[in-house]
Amino acid sequence: MNQNCDLLTLRSVSKSYGTVPVLYDIDLAIRDGEFLTVLGPSGSGKTTVLRLIGGLEPLTSGEIRLDGQDISDMPINRRPFNTVFQDYALFPHLTVAGNVGYGLSVRHVARKEIAERVAKALELVQLGRFTERFPAQLSGGQRQRVALARALICQPRLVLLDEPLAALDLELRRQMQEFLKSIQREVKTTFLFVTHDQEEAIGMADRICVMEAGHIRQLGTPHELYYKPNCEFVARFFGENNLVAGTLGETRGEFRAIETALGRLVCSVADQPHLKAAATGARGFAAFRPEALHLAGDGDAGNRFSGAIADLAFAGSSTVATITAGGDAAQRLRLRFPSRMDGSVLRAGETVALSFAPHEGHLVLA
Amino acid sequence: MIVVPRLSTILLAAVTGVVAVLLYSPLFVPIVSSFFPVARGEVDWSSPTVSTYVALAGNHEILAALRATLVVGLCTVVLAVVSGTLLALYYHGRRAGRSLLQFIVFLPFLTPPIISGLALLIFFREIGLERSLLTVIVGHTVFVLAIVYRTVLTRLQSMSRTLVEASYDLGATKWQTFWRVILPNLSSAMAGGAILAFALSFDETMITILVTGTQTTLPVRLWAMMRLGFSPDINALVALILMFTVLLCALAARFLVPRQIATQRS
Numbered sequence: 001m002n003q004n005c006d007l008l009t010l011r012s013v014s015k016s017y018g019t020v021p022v023l024y025d026i027d028l029a030i031r032d033g034e035f036l037t038v039l040g041p042s043g044s045g046k047t048t049v050l051r052l053i054g055g056l057e058p059l060t061s062g063e064i065r066l067d068g069q070d071i072s073d074m075p076i077n078r079r080p081f082n083t084v085f086q087d088y089a090l091f092p093h094l095t096v097a098g099n100v101g102y103g104l105s106v107r108h109v110a111r112k113e114i115a116e117r118v119a120k121a122l123e124l125v126q127l128g129r130f131t132e133r134f135p136a137q138l139s140g141g142q143r144q145r146v147a148l149a150r151a152l153i154c155q156p157r158l159v160l161l162d163e164p165l166a167a168l169d170l171e172l173r174r175q176m177q178e179f180l181k182s183i184q185r186e187v188k189t190t191f192l193f194v195t196h197d198q199e200e201a202i203g204m205a206d207r208i209c210v211m212e213a214g215h216i217r218q219l220g221t222p223h224e225l226y227y228k229p230n231c232e233f234v235a236r237f238f239g240e241n242n243l244v245a246g247t248l249g250e251t252r253g254e255f256r257a258i259e260t261a262l263g264r265l266v267c268s269v270a271d272q273p274h275l276k277a278a279a280t281g282a283r284g285f286a287a288f289r290p291e292a293l294h295l296a297g298d299g300d301a302g303n304r305f306s307g308a309i310a311d312l313a314f315a316g317s318s319t320v321a322t323i324t325a326g327g328d329a330a331q332r333l334r335l336r337f338p339s340r341m342d343g344s345v346l347r348a349g350e351t352v353a354l355s356f357a358p359h360e361g362h363l364v365l366a
Numbered sequence: 367m368i369v370v371p372r373l374s375t376i377l378l379a380a381v382t383g384v385v386a387v388l389l390y391s392p393l394f395v396p397i398v399s400s401f402f403p404v405a406r407g408e409v410d411w412s413s414p415t416v417s418t419y420v421a422l423a424g425n426h427e428i429l430a431a432l433r434a435t436l437v438v439g440l441c442t443v444v445l446a447v448v449s450g451t452l453l454a455l456y457y458h459g460r461r462a463g464r465s466l467l468q469f470i471v472f473l474p475f476l477t478p479p480i481i482s483g484l485a486l487l488i489f490f491r492e493i494g495l496e497r498s499l500l501t502v503i504v505g506h507t508v509f510v511l512a513i514v515y516r517t518v519l520t521r522l523q524s525m526s527r528t529l530v531e532a533s534y535d536l537g538a539t540k541w542q543t544f545w546r547v548i549l550p551n552l553s554s555a556m557a558g559g560a561i562l563a564f565a566l567s568f569d570e571t572m573i574t575i576l577v578t579g580t581q582t583t584l585p586v587r588l589w590a591m592m593r594l595g596f597s598p599d600i601n602a603l604v605a606l607i608l609m610f611t612v613l614l615c616a617l618a619a620r621f622l623v624p625r626q627i628a629t630q631r632s
Contacts, residue, residue, distance in 0.1 A: 054535060055535075056531055056534075056535070075534075076531075076534045076535060077536075077537045081535075083531075085528045085531070087526060089529050089531065090532075091533075091547060091550075091551075093550040102536050102538070102546075103537050106536065106539070106542045106546070
């Protein structure tokens with residue numbers, strides 16, 4: 001599949017329930033063959049996007065195009081998409097085989113062909129032995145896989161997954177993430193996966209679309225979102241982060257200064273023309289990840305400041321120190337460093353010199 | 367579970383036993399006595415017999431009443447299940463006039479049967495419909511409709527909305543979704559409602575007395591016979607009906623327990 005070709009595009013799509021708007025002018029292009037995750041807190045409108053694409057809800061305005069053709073008014077049962085529902089929505093009165101074959105059977109495919117394709121689909125999700133079971137006799141993970149097989153059997157152009165892992169326990173969820181990803185690679189179908197769990201999003205997605213309050217905040221690879229968030233919301237929502245408020249200063253090459261309570265900090269603005277172009281004096285944040293912050297050595301150039309260690313939390317392979325800095329108790333920073341067998345060198349209450357390299361910090365506008 | 371001391375357990379068992387005996391022993395009297403002859407108003411316990419059952423088979427009035435009851439019951443069930451299900455589907459579709467519909471369906475079930483019966487009687491006379499088993503069937507259907515409606519609606523409401531969405535999503539039409547997803551998931555509720563409706567129709571007396579024509583149903587016939595005193599074959603009849611009722615109740619319980627629970631238990 002050509003990943004650079006757009007399969008589905010949403011153009012200024014809006015949705016209101018009565019007078020309550022839930023989506024504002026959404027533009028989104030889904031590439032053929034990609035694993036796109038829509039990530040957002042509850043109430044961000046991410047499930048609505050999925051329901052609009054699936055045809056479960058009508059658009060309020062805007063249009064949805066498939067291969068360039070407007071499908072906004074195409075009825076749900078004619079759209080070449082299939083959904084894996086959050087509660088799986090398996091038909092309780094049908095066996096596993098009956099459930100998986102349903103999409104073929106309502107299209108009057110010959111019985112023999114249905115049997116063959118059902119067997120193949122169940123083989124794919126490793127449930128070959130369970131054809132005659134009823135959904136009530138399966139575990140959560142098995143139901144999940146039946147729902148996936150049922151969605152894949154009609155060879156949809158796009159598979160819509162509505163938080164399908166939410167009901168599973170942690171260990172099973174991890175397994176299912178890998179499983180889903182491998183299935184997606186195997187069938188080479190486009191997956192649109194909705195979740196509120198950013199760890200899940202990072203682990204599976206080719207690209208992530210972050211939504212908040214009915215708007216798309218950013219669309220990019222997990223790496224881009226992590227290192228180049230384009231707004232405060234994404235910077236805070238996507239992974240742990242340190243944000244220090246300030247006003248933008250001068251730009252020098254690929255770096256720009258920001259005046260903060262911790263002093264003048266210099267951060268990278270590479271490939272982010274909107275940050276280079278922003279007016280001097282504009283309000284913004286210096287953002288740097290807990291793993292980018294470290295104890296300053298003598299020869300350390302870069303952004304230096306001091307802070308007091310408020311708390312230390314051992315988290316297995318790493319330890320996280322919570323630090324107050326800049327004389328403001330509300331300004332808390334996190335520093336993550338590898339744990340050591342002989343205990344931490346840091347003590348709570350200690351004041352330490354800290355630094356982070358300019359190329360490991362970035363800016364976001366307020 | 368609550369831990370109960372040993373003595374209390376025995377006491378509880380004794381009370382339960384006494385209540386059970388008081389409640390259910392009257393039911394066994396006709397069953398037992400149906401197997402003994404009655405002479406001059408006294409049961410002769412010395413010689414068991416099935417003669418009452420033979421006499422029952424020859425009692426044409428009773429048999430005709432029984433036949434009428436069954437005909438009325440079956441017709442009522444069919445009418446009530448079809449219209450009750452349709453009403454429940456309509457109500458569930460969230461269209462206008464829902465609360466009014468709910469009210470109208472429940473009204474005949476909640477009003478005293480004598481009022482419903484009189485209202486129907488006046489209505490039938492006004493439209494010039496001769497009283498017959500047909501009017502009885504209409505009366506019973508109006509009366510039991512609420513039961514079927516409520517049973518089916520409860521099942522509909524407990525059915526996940528996503529089942530219907532999943533069906534459409536997989537390419538099914540509305541019609542296919544109805545026949546392949548909605549109806550199969552309602553069928554056990556419909557069967558349960560049908561059994562309850564049949565049981566209600568079977569012993570309905572008040573409305574029947576008012577709207578029936580020359581043919582009578584079993585409860586009405588028994589009612590009429592009270593004045594003359596019971597003949598021994600009534601015992602046999604009661605025994606048969608009791609057995610039949612127990613069977614129906616067992617079936618209803620079987621159908622009204624959702625399938626998922628039933629399979630999980632096995």
